[in-house]
Amino acid sequence: MTQKRILLKSGKERSILQRHPWVFSGAIASVSGDPQPGETVEICSAGGERLGWAAYSPHSSIRARIWSFDPDEVIDAEFFIRKIQAAAYLRHLLALTAETNAYRLIHGEADGIPGLVVDLYPETAVVQILSAGAEYWREVIVDLIQQITGCKAVVERSDVEIRQLEGLPIREGVIRGGEIPGLLKIEENGIHYWVDVVGGQKTGFYLDQRQNRKRLTQFARDREVLNAFCYTGGFTLSAMAGGAKSVLSIDSSAAALRLAAKNLELNGFDSTRNEWLEGNVFHELRLLRDRNKKFDLIVLDPPKFAPTSAQAQKAARAYKDINLLGFKLLRKGGILFTFSCSGGIGRELFQKIVADAALDAGVEARIVEVLSQSGDHPVALNFPESAYLKGLICIVG
Ligand code: SAH
Secondary structure: OOOOEEEEOOOOOHHHHOOOOEEEHHHEEEEEOOOOOOOEEEEEOOOOOEEEEEEEOOOOOEEEEEEEOOOOOOOOHHHHHHHHHHHHHHHHHOOHHHOEOOEEEEEHHHHOOOOEEEEEEOOEEEEEEOOHHHHHOHHHHHHHHHHHHOOOEEEEEEOOOHHHHOOOOOEEEEEEOOOOOOOEEEEEOOEEEEEOOOOOOOOOOOHHHHHHHHHHHOOOOOOEEEEEOOOOOHHHHHHHHOOOOEEEEEEOOHHHHHHHHHHHHHOOOOHHHEEEEEOOHHHHHHHHHHOOOOEEEEEEOOOOOOOOHHHHHHHHHHHHHHHHHHHHOEEEEEEEEEEEOOOOOOHHHHHHHHHHHHHHHOOOEEEEEEEEOOOOOOOOOOOHHHOOOEEEEEEEO
16 A cells, blocks of 8 residues: 655745644645545655654645654554543643633644644533544544543534635534533633533633633722623623623624523622623624713623634724724723734734724723633644734723
8 A cells, every 4th residue: 555645845844843733735745645535644855754644634725734743653543542631631730620610621733633622511522623634533533532531422513614624514413422401501710601512602602711701800890891792791790700880791692692691690690780782892882982981891802803814904904993992982090801812813913903993092001911812722832823812901091
């Protein structure tokens, strides 16, 4: 049998020697052995040096994703056991159970398993399979996740657009463990939430914002809070737990707001201190500005406006727009928690956009804290793309 192999163009081994796990189509001189989607191929430099093993992805411009930079490693079930155990150990070191019973177990490339995301909820794992390679090993991976974590059910949420770039169909639903309750209850930083792992956004909950929700609690006392893009109320309930005077929460998703209201009730918070508003944040913030409404604390946690750098320019305008309105709606001494989860917008650019927004709003503001994704969404130093969530706490002078 001929070895399935990718031969790189001359000089294109550089990023791989730096342990970046992506091989772009433009770096490839030839593919031999007729690998099928997701099959393991050996990666070789133009000079014939063996660089490691990767999953072949014929439909994506990321033509191969490296499983291992060790030419002697064997990619088999044992390999995935080692990777999943290493990821579990990292989470163990983070002592997450002290603050939550829902966290990310596998963060794709950053945990050495390109294209695989696994979030763990009580008794339930939610998997997203985002690359041809992870798809090829799907059965093995799902079995191992169940064995290693001891979860009863596994839900698949392979329903994101990037699967199409990999030529993979959308797939979702409970794939192990039969029926699961409609909603799962989690506890994070002492606050309870209902999570819809089957029908909710992402895998049901924005676990990456856990530490930032906690931080907000510490700023909320006696403040009038605006939570824009509130989803199921994460920052809203955190503000309530911190003693906020009032919270106005906006989201365009009626389903998210219904669950948010249930969450408020679940925690026994005073619903007269909170208002849910279904609407478009861009529009609603303008209306609030026109009514001269002011807040003491504003959270802006929009969806991913720029998944890749190709959409960065358009996204920059959207970020600028909401941040400008945010600054205008703050009282003197007011605090802005502002975020971007767009891979296509770097930290430096994000800060520049927020600075431009403050300038145009005619306010002076200072960054008092820099925020990022929680540690169960680690950033691999060899894969800077894994740092996607950027946040700033700014105080208006
Ligand atoms: N902060 C939340 C997560 C926010 S996710 C948490 O901690 O859980 C982004 C949210 O923005 C989603 O709920 C989505 O429904 C909402 N959204 C997207 N575009 C919107 C728009 N233009 N106006 C209002 N909400 C929007």
